[in-house]
Amino acid sequence: MDNIEADEKHIFILPEYNFGCAELAGLENKYNLFKFLTFDESEIFLPYFKDYIIPNIDKKIAFDITGFLRHHIVYFIRLCKQIGINKVDFLYSEPIAYKNKENTKFSKDFQYVREIMGCGGSHSVDVSNDYLIIGSGYDYNMVLNIAKEKKKTKKVQILGFPSLQADMFQQNVLKAYQAEEEIYPKIELDSKDVILAPANDPFVTASLLSKFVKKANEVSPITNLYLCPLSTKSQTLGMALYYIFECIDRSVSIIFPFCSGYEKETSEGISRFWLYTVEF
Amino acid sequence: MNPFDVTKAVDYSDQELFYNWVDFPKHSFQNFIRPTLEMPMLIVGSKGSGKTHIMKHFSYSMQKIRSNNTFDNILKEGYIGVYLRCSGLNGYRFLGRNETEETWNSVFAYYLDLWLSQLFLDVIDNIFVINKGLQKLEGIVCEKVLNLFSTSKEKIIDIRGLIDFLKLQQKNIDHAINNISLSSKNLSQSVEILSNPGDLIFEIPNIITSTVPELTNIKILFLLDEYENFSSGQQKYFNTLIRERRNPVCFKIGARRYGLKTTETLSADEHIKAGSEYELFDLDNIFRENYVEYREFLRNISIKRIANSQIRISTDISKYFNQSNLDSDFEIIKGKRLHIDKFITKLKKYKVKNVNEIVKNVGCENVLIERLNIYIIYRSIKKGENLIEISSLLKECSQQYISGHNVKMYDVILDKFKQDLIDALYRENGLKLTSYCGFDNLVKISNGIPRHFLMIMKHIFRWNTFYENDFASNTVSTEIQLLAIKDTVLWFMEDANKTDENTNYRYSIESICNFLRELRFSDLPPECSISTFEIRNVDFNPGLKRIITFLEQYSYIIKEDYGRRDKNSNVRNDMYQINGLLACWWELSISRRGIVKLSSDKLENIFYYNRAEELKIMMAKELLKYNVPFRKENTVLELFD
Numbered sequence: 056m057d058n059i060e061a062d063e064k065h066i067f068i069l070p071e072y073n074f075g076c077a078e079l080a081g082l083e084n085k086y087n088l089f090k091f092l093t094f095d096e097s098e099i100f101l102p103y104f105k106d107y108i109i110p111n112i113d114k115k116i117a118f119d120i121t122g123f124l125r126h127h128i129v130y131f132i133r134l135c136k137q138i139g140i141n142k143v144d145f146l147y148s149e150p151i152a153y154k155n156k157e158n159t160k161f162s163k164d165f166q167y168v169r170e171i172m173g174c175g176g177s178h179s180v181d182v183s184n185d186y187l188i189i190g191s192g193y194d195y196n197m198v199l200n201i202a203k204e205k206k207k208t209k210k211v212q213i214l215g216f217p218s219l220q221a222d223m224f225q226q227n228v229l230k231a232y233q234a235e236e237e238i239y240p241k242i243e244l245d246s247k248d249v250i251l252a253p254a255n256d257p258f259v260t261a262s263l264l265s266k267f268v269k270k271a272n273e274v275s276p277i278t279n280l281y282l283c284p285l286s287t288k289s290q291t292l293g294m295a296l297y298y299i300f301e302c303i304d305r306s307v308s309i310i311f312p313f314c315s316g317y318e319k320e321t322s323e324g325i326s327r328f329w330l331y332t333v334e335f
Numbered sequence: 336m337n338p339f340d341v342t343k344a345v346d347y348s349d350q351e352l353f354y355n356w357v358d359f360p361k362h363s364f365q366n367f368i369r370p371t372l373e374m375p376m377l378i379v380g381s382k383g384s385g386k387t388h389i390m391k392h393f394s395y396s397m398q399k400i401r402s403n404n405t406f407d408n409i410l411k412e413g414y415i416g417v418y419l420r421c422s423g424l425n426g427y428r429f430l431g432r433n434e435t436e437e438t439w440n441s442v443f444a445y446y447l448d449l450w451l452s453q454l455f456l457d458v459i460d461n462i463f464v465i466n467k468g469l470q471k472l473e474g475i476v477c478e479k480v481l482n483l484f485s486t487s488k489e490k491i492i493d494i495r496g497l498i499d500f501l502k503l504q505q506k507n508i509d510h511a512i513n514n515i516s517l518s519s520k521n522l523s524q525s526v527e528i529l530s531n532p533g534d535l536i537f538e539i540p541n542i543i544t545s546t547v548p549e550l551t552n553i554k555i556l557f558l559l560d561e562y563e564n565f566s567s568g569q570q571k572y573f574n575t576l577i578r579e580r581r582n583p584v585c586f587k588i589g590a591r592r593y594g595l596k597t598t599e600t601l602s603a604d605e606h607i608k609a610g611s612e613y614e615l616f617d618l619d620n621i622f623r624e625n626y627v628e629y630r631e632f633l634r635n636i637s638i639k640r641i642a643n644s645q646i647r648i649s650t651d652i653s654k655y656f657n658q659s660n661l662d663s664d665f666e667i668i669k670g671k672r673l674h675i676d677k678f679i680t681k682l683k684k685y686k687v688k689n690v691n692e693i694v695k696n697v698g699c700e701n702v703l704i705e706r707l708n709i710y711i712i713y714r715s716i717k718k719g720e721n722l723i724e725i726s727s728l729l730k731e732c733s734q735q736y737i738s739g740h741n742v743k744m745y746d747v748i749l750d751k752f753k754q755d756l757i758d759a760l761y762r763e764n765g766l767k768l769t770s771y772c773g774f775d776n777l778v779k780i781s782n783g784i785p786r787h788f789l790m791i792m793k794h795i796f797r798w799n800t801f802y803e804n805d806f807a808s809n810t811v812s813t814e815i816q817l818l819a820i821k822d823t824v825l826w827f828m829e830d831a832n833k834t835d836e837n838t839n840y841r842y843s844i845e846s847i848c849n850f851l852r853e854l855r856f857s858d859l860p861p862e863c864s865i866s867t868f869e870i871r872n873v874d875f876n877p878g879l880k881r882i883i884t885f886l887e888q889y890s891y892i893i894k895e896d897y898g899r900r901d902k903n904s905n906v907r908n909d910m911y912q913i914n915g916l917l918a919c920w921w922e923l924s925i926s927r928r929g930i931v932k933l934s935s936d937k938l939e940n941i942f943y944y945n946r947a948e949e950l951k952i953m954m955a956k957e958l959l960k961y962n963v964p965f966r967k968e969n970t971v972l973e974l975f976d
Contacts, residue, residue: 095431097516130516137517165833169427172516177509180453182423183349199829206343206561207387207420279423308425 059117059146065089065107067099071124071317094313096130097172104134117144120288126171126311128288129295133173136299136335145331147289149255150322153193153226161194163316168204174298174309178279185279186211186271188250188264190286190294193226200312201283208281211267213294215254215286252290257331260293265301280307292331299335337800338644339793342786344388352391353400357639359621360631364389367616368587371413371554375577375586377562377595377609380618381890382830383786386589389618390558393587394418395458406466406549414554414585415462417455421564424450429569432515434522436568442508444572445528448535449505451557453498459543460494472546479542484529504529532572537581544583556585563594574607575600592619593888619890622783630778633788646807657810658773661757664766665702674702674763678709681858685964687716689723696726699733703753706760707745708733710752713858717965751863754924759856762922769813771820771919779925780820780915782893787916790826794819817919824920830889842944843882844891848913848921850941853954854931855923857961862929866918867895869932871908876935882942883911890914895927908932 066082068074068090082088091099108116120128135143185208191198192215202210214228250267252260264282271277282298284291298309341347347355358364368376370393380386391397394416395409402408409415429443430436459476463469470493477491481500491497511525540555565573577586578600598606609615622629634652641648648655668674675694682690697708708729715725732742749756754770761768771780781788798815799806831841847868855865873879886892892911910930918925933941940950959966 097432101516101519134517167427169431170425172432173513175425175428175509175513177506178423178425180423180450180457182420185423196832204564205422207422 061117062114063087063107067091067123067127069099069124069127070094071314072319073316074319094315095172096126099127100130100134104138108134108140109138112138112140115142115144116140117146119146119148120292121146121148123288124317125284125288125291126313128291129171129284129298129309129311130173132292132295132299132333133171136303137173140335142332142334145257145292145333147255147292147329147331148325149327149329151324151326153322160318161192161321162197162312162314163318164314165196165200166313166315168201168310168312170308170310176279176302176305176307178306178308181278182207184275184277185209185281186268186277187281187283188213188267188294190260190282190284190290192286194285197285197312197314201285201310204310204312205281208279209248211248211250213250213252213260213264213286213290215290216251217253252293254287255289255327255329257289257291257293257296260290261297261300264294264297268301278306280305282307282309283311284309285312289329289331292333296333336644337793337796338640338646339789339796342383342789342793344385344391349391349396349400352388353397355636355639355643356388356392357632357636359625360628360635362625362628364392367621368393370416370556370587371585372614373554373580373582373585375580375588375613376616377613378587378589378616378618379592379594380589381592381784383784383790384618384622385785386618387560390560390587390589391418393556394558395461399461404465406462409462410549410553413552414556415458415550416556416558417451417458418558418560419451419454421559421561424564426565426569428512430566432512432522434515438522440568440572441528441532442512442522442526443569444532445526445530446505446508447569447572448530448532449501449508452535452539453501453505455539455555455557456494456498456501460498463494466549469547469549476542476546479546480539483534483538486527486529533576533579536576537579537584540584541581553583554585555583556587558587558589560589561594562588562590563596565596567596567599570595570597571599571601574598575602578602578605578607578612586613588613591888592890593884619783622785623893629783630775633778633781633785634774636785636789637792641806648807653774655806655810656772656774656777656816657813658776659769659813661703664761664769667766668702668760668764669700671764672702673765674706674709674760677763678712681963687722693722693726696723696730697733699737701733701737702760703756704733704736704745706756707748710748710756710859711744713963716963717859751928752860754926755855755860755863755865758922762856767814767817768919768922769817771925772813772816776925777816777820780919782890782915784890787823787827790823791816791819794822797822820916820919824916827914827916831891833885837943837945838878838882838885839944840882840885840891843942844886844917846941846944846950847892847938848917848923850950850954851913851923851931852921853958854961857958858963859961859965860929861961862931864924864926864928865931866923866925867910867912867927867930868938869908869910869930870935870938872935873909873938876939879935879938879942883909887911891917 064086066086066088068079068088070092071094079088089103093099118131185205187201187205187208188211189198189201191212250263252263268277268280280302282294284294294309298307344352359367368378368389378386378390395418398409398412398416424447426443429439429446463473473493477493477497480497481489481491489500491500508526511522514520514525515522536557544550544553544555559573562570574597580586600607607613637652638648638650675698679690679694682693687693693712697705697712699705699708711729712722712726715722732744736742736745758768758770770776777788777791780791795811795815796806798818799811802815804811804815828841828844831844833840851865851868854860873883883892887894891914893914895910895912912927913921913923915925937953940946940953
């Protein structure tokens with residue numbers, strides 16, 4: 056944060072992380088803090104866009120996705136597309152490891168599933184070949200929650216490969232097996248129902264997703280498509296890019312299992328920084 | 336290939352559903368469901384009870400397959416089934432975003448009408464395609480249907496055009512909802528509701544059956560699956576349609592046990608009543624109350640699936656499953672005799688005199704009788720009897736029994752406690768309990784939920800492959816069956832991870848099972864075959880009621896229909912049996928005989944995770960009553976000097 060040159064630096068304090076005053080004390084005088092009580096992504100970003108983004112639409116925007124929640128990232132991109140922003144730089148810092156490996160807890164108290172604001176498609180009444188594509192990370196309870204909501208869809212998982220760190224793929228697969236019964240009749244890594252996409256490359260993720268859907272449509276047209284980003288933030292970005300470039304006005308929605316809280320510290324160290332430039 | 340890989344109807348295509356269809360023996364699902372019945376029916380069942388498979392069986396796509404795509408054969412069934420999967424409607428989008436509940440409810444009602452009508456017209460379109468003679472009526476149908484809309488004066492001449500028109504109305508709503516969060520434009524500004532609630536659902540079928548002579552007496556059956564996916568407000572609207580049902584429309588609604596969130600309607604918040612306004616069909620109960628047919632049903636499913644996988648087996652499927660082999664297991668136990676060690680330790684700990692002689696007297700070449708003798712000694716300790724005398728008597732009894740004579744005292748105890756004593760022997764000697772194995776026991780364990788059985792079978796085939804065991808030529812070992820049960824339990828427990836308002840359901844399940852297990856394997860269990868508990872007045876305790884309702888709705892505990900009358904107060908108490916899968920995992924009985932009576936206070940200690948300390952104390956006190964030296968806390972037993 057300190058090493059980035061910018062006219063203004065804004066930090067969002069999200070209620071899901073439940074930060075105390077003491078934790079924020081060091082930031083108060085340094086940056087412009089935006090504290091929110093609402094859990095609704097549109098209530099956070101719509102006013103913000105009105106006040107800060109639209110008046111500065113000709114300026115450069117860099118958005119650090121590392122600490123944002125997945126639905127915020129998706130909605131942010133959807134709004135950028137909606138209001139006609141040309142270019143945004145997305146920053147992402149990759150962890151060295153997750154604290155408790157495959158047993159790291161991320162989310163707390165699952166509440167409900169709904170579509171991410173602005174990402175609801177108009178769906179077909181024919182549900183005979185509905186697909187749910189899940190970007191699967193370590194948070195397998197959330198994967199299960201989404202799978203249960205869309206019990207009667209064909210389910211496909213995007214697993215991060217290559218993963219951020221060498222051992223993370225194995226950890227991810229270990230978790231994937233735990234949800235096997237809710238997701239597939241049988242899990243096979245070389246099956247057509249698994250997409251292997253780099254954990255830190257949103258563009259390849261978007262491209263592989265697009266290829267998968269085209270291929271599936273050739274076999275038998277997909278009646279409705281649901282996307283759910285639960286893997287790395289880079290893959291979340293990839294899924295959102297695929298949605299805004301290829302799915303708006305189609306029977307495609309991005310859905311998400313919402314929780315009342317998230318763990319603040321889930322990872323250790325920073326191995327690499329990424330800069331993803333998106334031209335809308 | 337594993338014939339049981341698919342355990343959910345959703346993973347089957349229509350053709351596969353048809354191919355794998357197995358009817359319920361003797362009664363047939365047709366007789367239960369009665370598709371042409373005018374009274375709406377609510378079909379409830381646990382996850383995996385087969386609701387979707389059954390409901391889809393009555394849908395048009397399956398009607399078409401079984402009638403070889405022949406219009407006349409479909410008509411012979413007397414109805415046309417329109418299947419709706421409620422989750423497909425994405426009911427979650429109709430809330431929040433600063434819109435009032437009233438606005439959402441009216442938009443949802445219109446949306447549902449449009450959605451169901453599209454599904455119905457899709458079926459009609461298909462019928463017009465397979466019976467081209469009817470196509471001349473399309474123009475009249477379209478004209479009449481369009482009159483149901485308040486403003487539209489579209490010119491539509493065929494059913495496909497009508498469906499496109501409805502789709503367009505639906506799309507307008509979808510866009511309006513989406514735009515709330517992109518443009519701050521509210522819903523009432525952008526959605527125009529063009530028909531009265533329910534008109535499309537009741538009147539379009541009416542128009543079709545009155546316009547098309549071949550369909551005059553045909554019922555239009557709407558099959559709504561996954562009703563639990565609708566919110567209370569959304570169900571309230573549909574409940575109103577149930578109350579105001581008009582011919583030729585019939586409804587079958589499928590829901591999980593907890594699926595009906597409200598019985599309220601929009602008519603002055605009145606409730607729809609089971610029996611008079613809708614019929615309640617409990618699939619779990621049907622399976623549980625008709626055990627013989629249920630067993631036959633699972634046998635037929637298994638044989639069909641295995642045969643479809645090109646594995647040749649005999650129709651006597653039970654012979655492919657190993658059961659508990661007491662003779663060989665008793666030989667192992669004889670070699671270990673750890674139950675005797677435990678017995679000696681106990682007697683010595685409580686300073687019983689003449690331990691060696693007592694132990695010698697209870698000894699018997701039949702280990703079950705030996706364990707029974709130990710049980711009788713424990714009972715004598717409790718009664719304060721002379722242990723040397725009793726053990727000498729037992730020595731004689733054992734000899735008589737071994738030489739083939741009846742021993743009444745043994746018969747009385749074995750009649751009730753035989754399985755408990757066998758299981759105790761296994762447990763004390765470090766063996767896994769195999770009394771859950773065998774086809775009949777696996778059926779029993781599934782507690783009327785076919786998917787539980789299918790899951791066990793799926794894992795049996797997996798482990799069979801792992802151990803390179805061929806199902807057709809070898810029997811399935813008890814080890815493999817136990818591994819399969821374990822895998823199924825892990826899946827079953829997944830739903831218990833839910834927590835709400837200071838409740839941890841997983842903890843509650845583990846806690847009640849642990850408690851019952853401790854009782855079952857105490858020295859003198861209070862009841863035989865423990866796995867059932869009884870509770871009174873739970874209705875007056877909202878906290879307990881909430882947990883029990885959850886556990887019952889997810890089938891972690893099975894409510895016994897009639898409960899039991901309290902001897903003193905004549906109040907009927909509620910009785911619950913632990914689910915068979917859990918019973919196996921916690922080494923409880925899968926039969927229901929003895930019933931453990933629990934007060935609300937005790938059950939609160941067991942179920943509430945913030946009362947772990949109280950539970951510890953309560954359990955210690957409780958177990959003192961059933962374990963040597965059988966005393967109340969702080970009392971000195973004179974027998975042991």
